[in-house]
Amino acid sequence: MAVPRAVPPVPLNGVVVVVIDGRGLVTHWARGAAELLGYAAAEVVGTPARGLLGPRRYPRSDEPYGGAPGGRVLALRHRSGGLVDVWVRLLELGGSSAVLALGVAVDTLSAWSDESALGRTLLAQDVWQMAVHGPDLRIRRSSPAVARAGRLRDDGFDPLVSMSGMDGDRTGADLLRQVMESDEPVVDASGVLRDPQPGKSDLIYSMTAAPVHDLRGRVNGVMTSLVDVTERYRSVRRLDMVYRASRSVSGSLEVERTAQDLVDLLVPSMGDLATVEIAEATLRGGEPPRSVRGVHGDFRRVAVKHAHGPWPAGQIQAGEVLPQVRDQPRFRDLERGQVLVVNDPADYVAFLGDDPEAARMVPDGLFAAIGSALVARGMVLGYVQVYRTQRRLAFDGQDAKLLEEIVTRVALGMDNARRYTREHRMAVMLQNSLLPPLSSTTAAAETAGVYLSAEGEAGVGGDWFDAVPLSSLRTALVVGDVIGHGLGATATMARLRTAVQTLADLDLGPDELLTRLDDLVHRMAEEAEHPDTMGASCLYAVYDPVDRSCRVASAGHPMPAVVHPDGTARFIDIAPGPTLGVGGMPFEVTEVEVPPGSVLALYSNGLIEATRREDGGTYADAEAEVLARLADVAGPGRPLDDIGHDLVEPLRSAPHRPDDITLLLARTRAIPASCAAGWQFPPRPTAVARARELVTEQLVRWGLDDLAFSTELVVSELVTNALRYARGPIGLRLIRDQVLVCEVTDSSNSQPRLRQARDTDEGGRGLFLVAQLTARWGSRYGTSGKTVWTEQLIDPAG
Structure with a gap:
């Protein structure tokens, strides 16, 4: 609510006027006197003026507010009986003995005195x-x-x-x-x-x-x-810029980002234009020079800023290498951390030299320039320059001190970014060296992988993918994600990938493999300094091209997606178990049929999170977006590399990816029914001869006569072992592709073991003979019993 404003007092308002004759009687009584003392004129005129005086209340020196020159303070009687302090001055009236008494209430006089003194004081102070x-x-x-x-x-x-x-x-x-x-x-x-x-x-x-x-x-x-308040303002501005340089500019772990933040800080606060040039070694994360002998094409402009529009086309652009500048003593001053101030444009042109390309470093309308080297730990990381063109103001010592304080802090932050870049590249190189080839082809599937390391401060993570060939032409598809980032996560990833490959060679089921992998993570956590941070998610799938089935188990990993040949896409609904390292819970296997030509997509959580950050939706929305993109790009027969590129490329340029992005694509294949044959035999001795006979007939039909003899021997040994050590029917299956697979299944859970037979032994040479006649052999357990398998190479010319 607005406060009513007081009206300024009119001069002489409140002045009491009384005329007293030579006898001391009141002859004239003005209205102001009546208002001040309460007496009407009829009550006072003709009475002695002395009757209005009260007892003296103050010595002359103690008058309120000192009175005023030419008068004194009197205590006058009010009609109500009280006393009123009035400053009174007596003036003689010419030609008579009467006097004019002028009076002002002490309160009014003090207000006038204060207001007048205030005005005089304000206008007199300097x-x-x-x-x-x-x-x-x-x-x-x-x-x-x-x-x-x-x-x-x-x-x-x-x-x-x-x-x-x-x-x-x-x-x-x-x-x-x-x-x-x-x-x-x-x-x-x-x-x-x-x-x-x-x-x-x-x-x-x-x-x-x-x-x-x-x-x-x-x-x-x-x-x-x-x-x-110029100095106060400059001090606050300096503190603010130094604070911003310490908190934001020097806090990034990317050299180019730090450079751009620096020019954004300097323009327009300090100048109209600013540039940052960085040594090529700094950008690569290497060791920059400790001393420079001029500029010889080893510094690149990485950041520019113009306060009044886009960067001028005639100037050296961001990304270009600086032209040559001859060496001179001023470079030694810059290396020692001194700030170079040039308020004469001609001096700046002379500093750059007469190279025509160097003229592109001089802005149009240059008035003043200031620059400094980015020096950290005795190494010259680069240079920063600030120019004034439209702002016709010279740089002074305060500007130089401010730039020195800012650059000192930024240089340390940039050196941290340089060292981080070096370590990040080493970690990425290590990560990539531990991953399998991006593309592979087997009888079961054609595969292609995509890996994008995390950006920003997160560092490289522990994602991995793998495609492991299994027995009987099957292929295992694996994607995992280790908790955390850095070299520790990379090392853990390497151990888990090696363990997965080893366990996959044992032909374990997906649930059994994840169980054993969970035990391994438990042991690794016991060895770790911080066991609470040890853990991983993993998805393990086995695709069989013969029956076209895919058996999947998950340890806390996102569910895979499949795009069918007709273009329809869906997620494979699986029951995810706990992440590796939690323990105590079983892993459930989900089996689905996958038509040949379908594209299976296994990915890490980083793909969903990056999509969610890009679209700004929920996690479920991001999953739906990934599935829709996959359906759009995974056309029939389209190369998997192109599919992965189109799916991940929109996320490649996303700033500050907090997690790795890993994607494994597999286009499934199928073994034709005419390329597989199977039989069941009762547990009788005649099964061996019948098995040899059927195998020979099948190989003749396939045109593999050259493998008939060796395959007969292999089948004879394996079926004989099954009759000796197992009970129940015996299964035999042949699969023809780039290799010839022979499988013998029985009800025994005993593991066949290759051993060196002694000269006096009557047996023990069967598996040795099998190993000599085949390229690979092994055994795997099923829900009941086991399967012994062999692989023989097929001559392509035959």
């Missing part, structure tokens, strides 16, 4: 600029500081009215008119008062303005109080 402006904004009254500041000019123009930046983009004149129009004061509004001479420093003032009223209470001017 500390800050105090002035009273008329409606035309010309100065009517002012303190000596106003004249000393050059504001009292012959043309009547006050530089204050051109002050910029007052409460936004308004000028000082706009603000003064606002005060007069709104009749409301403005307190501590800051603005810049520019000197008309180029090269002079701008001055920052804090202005307080209040309306001035005439005797009728109308606004007829404005009072301004101006305080120079």
